[in-house]
Amino acid sequence: MPPTPAALEVRDLRRAYGGRVAADGIDLTAAAGQVTALLGPNGAGKTTTVECCVGLRRPDSGSIRVLGLDRADPAAAGELRESVGVMLQDGGLPMAPRAGDVLAHVTRMYDHPLDPRELLERLDLTGSARTPVRRLSGGQRQRLALACAVVGRPRLVFLDEPSAGLDPRSRRETWSLVRELRADGVAIVLTTHLMDDAEQLADEVVVVDAGKVVASGAPGDLAGHAVVDAYAPANRPTADWARDLAGELASAGRRDLADATTAHDDAARVLLSPGTRGPDARDVAAVASAADLVARRVSGVAGATDVERAGLEPTHANPAGHARVEIVAGRRTLEDAFLELTGRSLRTDQDRPGSADEAAPTGSSARRRRRSR
The missing domain is CATH 3.40.50.300 (P-loop containing nucleotide triphosphate hydrolases)
Incomplete structure (x- = not known):
């Protein structure tokens, strides 16, 4: 037939x-x-x-x-x-x-x-x-x-x-x-x-x-990917922030994450493996640690990373006035994919x-x- x-x-x-x-x-x-x-x-x-x-x-x-x-x-x-x-x-x-x-x-x-x-x-x-x-x-x-x-x-x-x-x-x-x-x-x-x-x-x-x-x-x-967004500290250009985060991830032996890091709106976006149903806690922790180190280096003081929205504990205390970075883990949406494919909303x-x-x-x-x- x-x-x-x-x-x-x-x-x-x-x-x-x-x-x-x-x-x-x-x-x-x-x-x-x-x-x-x-x-x-x-x-x-x-x-x-x-x-x-x-x-x-x-x-x-x-x-x-x-x-x-x-x-x-x-x-x-x-x-x-x-x-x-x-x-x-x-x-x-x-x-x-x-x-x-x-x-x-x-x-x-x-x-x-x-x-x-x-x-x-x-x-x-x-x-x-x-x-x-x-x-x-x-x-x-x-x-x-x-x-x-x-x-x-x-x-x-x-x-x-x-x-x-x-x-x-x-x-x-x-x-x-x-x-x-x-x-x-x-x-x-x-x-x-x-x-x-x-x-x-x-x-x-x-x-x-x-x-x-x-x-x-x-x-x-x-859409297909889980993502981790590390939002740049105030007054830090997103492109510079994404480049520095990728460099820190590479130095830490996470070349896979470094190669998947790009500037996305006001965050450095790390695109995880295709087909993953959600961000792996180890990947989120690696991004959070690298972002924390970059933030401290940029500010010249002991910074901290806020990973509460990712369900993890902050890796450092956050004294008043120090650099603070927000980490948000989730899935890329169809609109994210569309924007990346066409460059337009x-x-x-x-x-x-x-x-x-x-x-x-x-x-x-x-x-x-x-x-x-």
Whole structure:
């Protein structure tokens, strides 16, 4: 029996707008019954990739297979329209009709849809069903767009920022709905600026930057490391502090830790072995001892290291006025991994216009977008 094809297979996708490259050889696979999170700063190529996958843009080159069908084949359009759900961040919703009427209209496009009344209730939209879409809040429009994307029981669904603008209760309900879709065997491609969404929902994470895939894997594998952060004393440049700590660790015979020490925000970060579930107490003690020695040398007085947050006892007393270093041991987060891979924070790059990925569309596409705003 031949293996079941992936719900989505993207190979060597390339798309440019004039001289600006938005997708530069992107490969992406999404499996049935899994959530694949597409992460990247603004302009990374996420939006272009998704728009090519759902047929809103044509790639310059590369191949896209959706549910085993060639996305470029016009004969596949009808089947894909029936089997693929799409939620775009800007919604693409008509503004004049009432919310309930919009969902009812979409429902009639499918042979075996979900009950739209139950979906409105599930997403806390029953009370807004008679409200024109233009008068809905941003969060309500997001929930309506989500309802429209899933009401047709899709086999593959693209969700662009499904939790954006939602209150905590609505966000949890959205998570619950996504998990139910996954349990039903639906393939879900999720783009998000919210790391919590990816960490809570994703089976696979694909990190895109400058139009290329820079990393992919399970969230735990991408984060994957336990870390020890030694925070620099006041007025000590972080780069100098990290260099001195690495030198002290090497002198103490811990070249493995020295080679894994880098400046990270206002701390020297020591990245422990991949796959470790938590920091080893011996590694934490080695970092604490080295940091203590560096702090004493820098200050010229007997310093001390505060390792209480690591669950260890301080190695020295801390007389008033002496240098003090804080040691924090834990696990690297997915956001840490993202920052190291791209050099940018996902949270501070939200939807700024003018990037290559968000290049202004031309022709009828541009006119359609202007009318929908």
